[in-house]
Amino acid sequence: MTKDQIIVKMVMDRWNASIENCNKLLNAVNDEQLQREVAPGKNRGIYLLGHLIAVHDSMLVLLNMGEKKYPELSKAFLEEADKVVTEIPSAKDLRSKWNEQKEDMKQKFERLTSDNWFERHTSVSEEDFAKEPHRNKLNILLTRTTHLQYHIGQLVYLK
Amino acid sequence: MTKDQIIVKMVMDRWNASIENCNKLLNAVNDEQLQREVAPGKNRGIYLLGHLIAVHDSMLVLLNMGEKKYPELSKAFLEEADKVVTEIPSAKDLRSKWNEQKEDMKQKFERLTSDNWFERHTSVSEEDFAKEPHRNKLNILLTRTTHLQYHIGQLVYLK
Numbered sequence: 001m002t003k004d005q006i007i008v009k010m011v012m013d014r015w016n017a018s019i020e021n022c023n024k025l026l027n028a029v030n031d032e033q034l035q036r037e038v039a040p041g042k043n044r045g046i047y048l049l050g051h052l053i054a055v056h057d058s059m060l061v062l063l064n065m066g067e068k069k070y071p072e073l074s075k076a077f078l079e080e081a082d083k084v085v086t087e088i089p090s091a092k093d094l095r096s097k098w099n100e101q102k103e104d105m106k107q108k109f110e111r112l113t114s115d116n117w118f119e120r121h122t123s124v125s126e127e128d129f130a131k132e133p134h135r136n137k138l139n140i141l142l143t144r145t146t147h148l149q150y151h152i153g154q155l156v157y158l159k
Numbered sequence: 160m161t162k163d164q165i166i167v168k169m170v171m172d173r174w175n176a177s178i179e180n181c182n183k184l185l186n187a188v189n190d191e192q193l194q195r196e197v198a199p200g201k202n203r204g205i206y207l208l209g210h211l212i213a214v215h216d217s218m219l220v221l222l223n224m225g226e227k228k229y230p231e232l233s234k235a236f237l238e239e240a241d242k243v244v245t246e247i248p249s250a251k252d253l254r255s256k257w258n259e260q261k262e263d264m265k266q267k268f269e270r271l272t273s274d275n276w277f278e279r280h281t282s283v284s285e286e287d288f289a290k291e292p293h294r295n296k297l298n299i300l301l302t303r304t305t306h307l308q309y310h311i312g313q314l315v316y317l318k
């Protein structure tokens with residue numbers, strides 16, 4: 001195993017474990033719990049779920065894996081704070097998108113070689129990437145893993 | 160820049176940014192706020208601060224950088240849940256330890272080469288490490304970064 005294969009495994013393991021933790025947590029709360037604020041005056045569980053799906057949907061674009069699958073979620077869950085957009089998808093709908101996305105990303109990620117992960121992501125130019133080679137696809141996976149962990153720390157309060 | 164240098168920079172950047180986020184957050188709340196539960200019935204801010212210092216203290220041992228500096232924190236903040244141990248250090252004391260530890264770790268981490276980060280950590284045997292080379296020092300830094308982010312997501316509710 002070369003060092004780049006080792007590190008891709010390390011980051012991928014962290015991503016997969018975080019997704020699995022979040023998934024377990026979602027399965028442990030019912031739709032009514034998901035509608036509650038995770039703490040008084042803070043985001044609702046359903047907002048955090050929509051937010052995670054929207055952020056992970058944007059990852060696909062950054063990783064050059066196609067267009068967003070759920071562009072309709074951006075307004076309510078990325079651009080605006082919780083409760084600003086009053087009409088949002090149901091818990092059932094978001095759970096179904098979460099599961100679909102989880103499987104889709106898993107398959108797409110498994111197809112990438114470790115060399116692919118060290119390629120530039122789509123929001124950095126070739127010129128900048130030559131000077132800043134850490135702005136690669138693996139860094140997208142890494143930063144979204146820490147982002148996910150941050151919100152898992154909050155979602156856990158729904159239980 | 161070789162791939163292993165790139166990835167060490169990536170993980171180190173995540174660690175440093177997370178420590179700085181947490182530090183800003185701690186500076187934005189006063190001692191009285193730190194004594195509060197982050198959400199009703201959940202951990203107090205001061206417990207999470209003590210917990211982070213204790214976990215980061217254990218990192219030094221795993222990274223083969225010496226003994227724990229604050230072994231007296233293990234009982235209250237690692238082994239036991241919040242409020243089990245009634246006599247805990249003051250917010251002032253923990254803040255001072257946090258700052259001291261932050262500087263100490265920074266200096267120690269800067270001394271490591273990227274090759275050092277790919278060495279085995281102290282809780283894996285040479286035999287196992289030969290088979291599982293991802294159980295290296297960089298993985299300790301990575302997993303503690305995601306752990307830190309999880310608790311930052313909670314500490315932010317003190318504000």
